Amino acid sequence: MYAAAEQRIHNVHTLTAGPARCADDWAWRVLEEIDYGLIVVDVDCEVLHANHLARHELSRERFMRTHGERLLGPSAWHTEQIVRGVQRAAQGRREMIVLRNGDLCLHVACVPLFNGYEQGGSVLLMLGRQNDTGNLALAFFSRSHGLTPAEEAVLKCLCDGLRVPEIATAKGVSENTVRTHVRSLRDKTGINSIRGMIQRIAALPPVVPMTLSIRRAAHRKSNERPAPAADPLPAPAAVGGGLRPGQSHTEALAARGTERTFRKGLLLIQEGDLGSTLFIVRSGRLRAYAADPQGKEITLGIYGAGEYVGEMSLDGGPRSANVETLETTTCSVITRETLLAYIAQEPAFALEMMARLIRRARLATESTRSLALIDVYGRAKRLLEELAGPPAADGSRTLRERITHREIASHLACSREMISKLMKDLEVGGYVEKREQRIVLVKGLPARW
Incomplete structure (x- = not known):
C-alpha cells in the first residue's frame, strides 16, 4: 500500500x-x-x-x-x-x-x-499520541532499567490507565501476580509511584530505541546505491581507545551499562520470558534456579561480583532460568545493542564469553551426571568441598560464603529435612561445625556415609 x-x-x-x-x-x-x-x-x-x-x-x-x-x-x-x-x-x-x-x-x-x-x-x-507515553519511549525506558517483558507489559497497561484488577483480567493472571510485577517495577526503577514512572517516561526524549535504528539503517544500506568514495573513518576498535591498563573486559563493559541496586529477594529474570539484557554483578550475590509448578526448586548457580547472568537469552530466545538476588545487589544492566557494539570493538571478549559458556555447559553436564549417578551424600560432599576455602593452620576449611540448609538442598535437588539430618550427623561425627554463621569442614569428609 x-x-x-x-x-x-x-x-x-x-x-x-x-x-x-x-x-x-x-x-x-x-x-x-x-x-x-x-x-x-x-x-x-x-x-x-x-x-x-x-x-x-x-x-x-x-x-x-x-x-x-x-x-x-x-x-x-x-x-x-x-x-x-x-x-x-x-x-x-x-x-x-x-x-x-x-x-x-x-x-x-x-x-x-x-x-x-x-x-x-x-x-x-x-x-498526537493516544496516551501520555509513546510505546517506543516505554520500550527505551524498560531496556534501560532491565525490565522483563512481563513487567514492561504491566507498565504499559498502567500507562494506559488500567488498574490492577483490570490488568489481571486482560492478561489472564491473578491480581497478586500483577502486584508482584508492580513491586518489581518500583525496585528496579527506584521510583515509588506509578504516576512518577509515567511522568519519567513522558519526559524522555522522543527518540526510537537503538534496535529500530540499527534495523532501519541496515535496510537502507541494502537498498542504497553505492556512495562515492570518501575519506576512511576510524575502525570501530579505534573508537574509545580500548581497555585501560589492568582493566578486564567485564569491567569495561559494565562501565557502559546502567547501574542499578536491587533489594534482597527480588526476581531479576523470569524463566520463559524473552530478554535482551545482561546483568553484570558489581556487588552482592545472585542465584540462578529452575522451578516446577509445585514450587520445587533446584539451584543452577550462585554468582558474585565480576560475574554476569542473562547472556543465554541474547540470541533472541527465552530466558532459560530464574534469577533472584540473595542480598542487596548492585548490577550494571547491559542491553543487547550495547553488548554487540562492545564485541564489535573488542572481538576478544566474544572468545571470553564463549569460554565462560563452555565452562557453564561442562558444569551442567557434571551436575546432571551427579544427579543421576551419585547419592545425596556424595553430591553434598562435592558441593561443600567446592565451596570451602584454603586450609587454615589447623587443617580446617571454612566455606567462602554463608549457605543455609535450604540453599544446599536446592543445589542438590533434595529436601531440606534430608540435608539437616545429614549435616547433624556430620557434626556429631566431628566432621563439620558452625563458626560465625559459616560451615567449617573440621577434617576431610569420608568417601561414603
Whole structure:
C-alpha cells in the first residue's frame, strides 16, 4: 500500500518549495528517529514521506489511509478534515484538526514547511499520541532499567490507565501476580509511584530505541546505491581507545551499562520470558534456579561480583532460568545493542564469553551426571568441598560464603529435612561445625556415609 510512496524517498531532495534545499535524504532520516507519527505531504495531499509510527497508523486505517500516494481518510468526513488542514497550512497557517473514530480521537497538527512569504510547498502532519507515553519511549525506558517483558507489559497497561484488577483480567493472571510485577517495577526503577514512572517516561526524549535504528539503517544500506568514495573513518576498535591498563573486559563493559541496586529477594529474570539484557554483578550475590509448578526448586548457580547472568537469552530466545538476588545487589544492566557494539570493538571478549559458556555447559553436564549417578551424600560432599576455602593452620576449611540448609538442598535437588539430618550427623561425627554463621569442614569428609 505504501511501497510507491516509500520509493520516492531517494528521488525527493526538498522539504520546502523555497531555496532551502536538502542535499541528501538526511531530513527523512531525522523523521525516522522521532517517536511521534510524522507525515510530509504536498499541497495536493500526496505523501512525500511518513515515518515508522505514521506508517503504522496508516496501516490501521482508523483515522487516515492512503490511496496510491494520496492521503485520505476512512470516510468522506475524515478526508474533508485532512484536506482542509493541509490547505490552510499551505497558506501559511498552523492548523489543528481532530479526527474521530467512535470513542477514539487523533489530534493532528498541520505545520507549513516554508518561510511564510511564499505559498504552497510541503506540509508536516504531526500525529498526537493516544496516551501520555509513546510505546517506543516505554520500550527505551524498560531496556534501560532491565525490565522483563512481563513487567514492561504491566507498565504499559498502567500507562494506559488500567488498574490492577483490570490488568489481571486482560492478561489472564491473578491480581497478586500483577502486584508482584508492580513491586518489581518500583525496585528496579527506584521510583515509588506509578504516576512518577509515567511522568519519567513522558519526559524522555522522543527518540526510537537503538534496535529500530540499527534495523532501519541496515535496510537502507541494502537498498542504497553505492556512495562515492570518501575519506576512511576510524575502525570501530579505534573508537574509545580500548581497555585501560589492568582493566578486564567485564569491567569495561559494565562501565557502559546502567547501574542499578536491587533489594534482597527480588526476581531479576523470569524463566520463559524473552530478554535482551545482561546483568553484570558489581556487588552482592545472585542465584540462578529452575522451578516446577509445585514450587520445587533446584539451584543452577550462585554468582558474585565480576560475574554476569542473562547472556543465554541474547540470541533472541527465552530466558532459560530464574534469577533472584540473595542480598542487596548492585548490577550494571547491559542491553543487547550495547553488548554487540562492545564485541564489535573488542572481538576478544566474544572468545571470553564463549569460554565462560563452555565452562557453564561442562558444569551442567557434571551436575546432571551427579544427579543421576551419585547419592545425596556424595553430591553434598562435592558441593561443600567446592565451596570451602584454603586450609587454615589447623587443617580446617571454612566455606567462602554463608549457605543455609535450604540453599544446599536446592543445589542438590533434595529436601531440606534430608540435608539437616545429614549435616547433624556430620557434626556429631566431628566432621563439620558452625563458626560465625559459616560451615567449617573440621577434617576431610569420608568417601561414603
